[in-house]
Amino acid sequence: MAGTVVFDLDGTLADTSADLIAAANSCFEARGLGPLLDPVADALIAFHGGRAMLRAGYGRVPQDVLLPPGAEEEDYPRLLDFYGSNIAVHTRLYPGVEAALEQLASDGHRLAICTNKPEGLAESLLRQLGIRDIFAALIGADTLPVRKPDPRPYRAAVAAANGEVSASFLLGDTETDRKTATAAGVRIALVGFGPEGAAISRLTPDALIGHYDELPELARSWLGKYEALPHDLQASREY
CATH class of the missing domain: 3.40.50.1000 (HAD superfamily/HAD-like)
Structure with a gap:
């Protein structure tokens, strides 16, 4: 057998990277930060999961831009919700x-x-x-x-x-x-x-x-x- x-x-x-990156960028854009991740250049980050994408994006925010404490915890479920609704676009x-x-x-x-x-x-x-x-x-x-x-x-x-x-x-x-x-x-x-x-x-x-x-x-x-x-x-x- x-x-x-x-x-x-x-x-x-x-290859799910583009839809994963789009979900993360939706969180950044909701905070007025713009699309902080690139669907091609940051594809490898996408495959490390939602939290990895959020951390990578927040790491690119200029130091003079203040993020509220717990931004990652707030945005993670939002990322999942967006992704679940747009899971197979790209x-x-x-x-x-x-x-x-x-x-x-x-x-x-x-x-x-x-x-x-x-x-x-x-x-x-x-x-x-x-x-x-x-x-x-x-x-x-x-x-x-x-x-x-x-x-x-x-x-x-x-x-x-x-x-x-x-x-x-x-x-x-x-x-x-x-x-x-x-x-x-x-x-x-x-x-x-x-x-x-x-x-x-x-x-x-x-x-x-x-x-x-x-x-x-x-x-x-x-x-x-x-x-x-x-x-x-x-x-x-x-x-």
């Missing part, structure tokens, strides 16, 4: 994602999501992108009391997909994903087309893919492929 492929979401399955799946997911499923692999995006937002985004139903499980930042790189969300994603951790691997795009795989004791493949590009090889992953076309063969190499036994074929003919 084949195994389980666990995916990160932001920066791995889809976001796009990376090339080849849908074909790769279909091939993985055809090969008998279970598919799961383990993301540090809040579960509700992840559900909404995956549905708007049209790929939610192919995943057997989704674990978000708030599904459990802990998040990546703690290994428990990863293990929960595999278990929810009815898989075995020993027959699974993680596909991600950040150091957090690298640390998660190490903590869970599984292999890690990183994408070379995410926010860091090929420079992500600095994390010495077990594999680096340059396009989603490469993923099905990698999964076959690491997890095998489901082969129907004669009695399975016979059973499929019984009505």
Whole structure:
């Protein structure tokens, strides 16, 4: 039997940076500060989460501009609200994602999501992108009391997909994903087309893919492929 492929979401399955940056900028603009983050130059910051974007933006405010105490705490829920209402304006799946997911499923692999995006937002985004139903499980930042790189969300994603951790691997795009795989004791493949590009090889992953076309063969190499036994074929003919 084949195994389980666990995916990160932001920066791995889809480039969500522009919509994330827009959500942060909406908070800055509401305070009369203008768009403090650039959707291209600051894409990497976006993949570190909402609070990281707010801190980066506030760090660019001139010293003579006074911000009220607790601005980050006030703006974080506003950022999430804006993002939830504008979650897939600019976001796009990376090339080849849908074909790769279909091939993985055809090969008998279970598919799961383990993301540090809040579960509700992840559900909404995956549905708007049209790929939610192919995943057997989704674990978000708030599904459990802990998040990546703690290994428990990863293990929960595999278990929810009815898989075995020993027959699974993680596909991600950040150091957090690298640390998660190490903590869970599984292999890690990183994408070379995410926010860091090929420079992500600095994390010495077990594999680096340059396009989603490469993923099905990698999964076959690491997890095998489901082969129907004669009695399975016979059973499929019984009505």
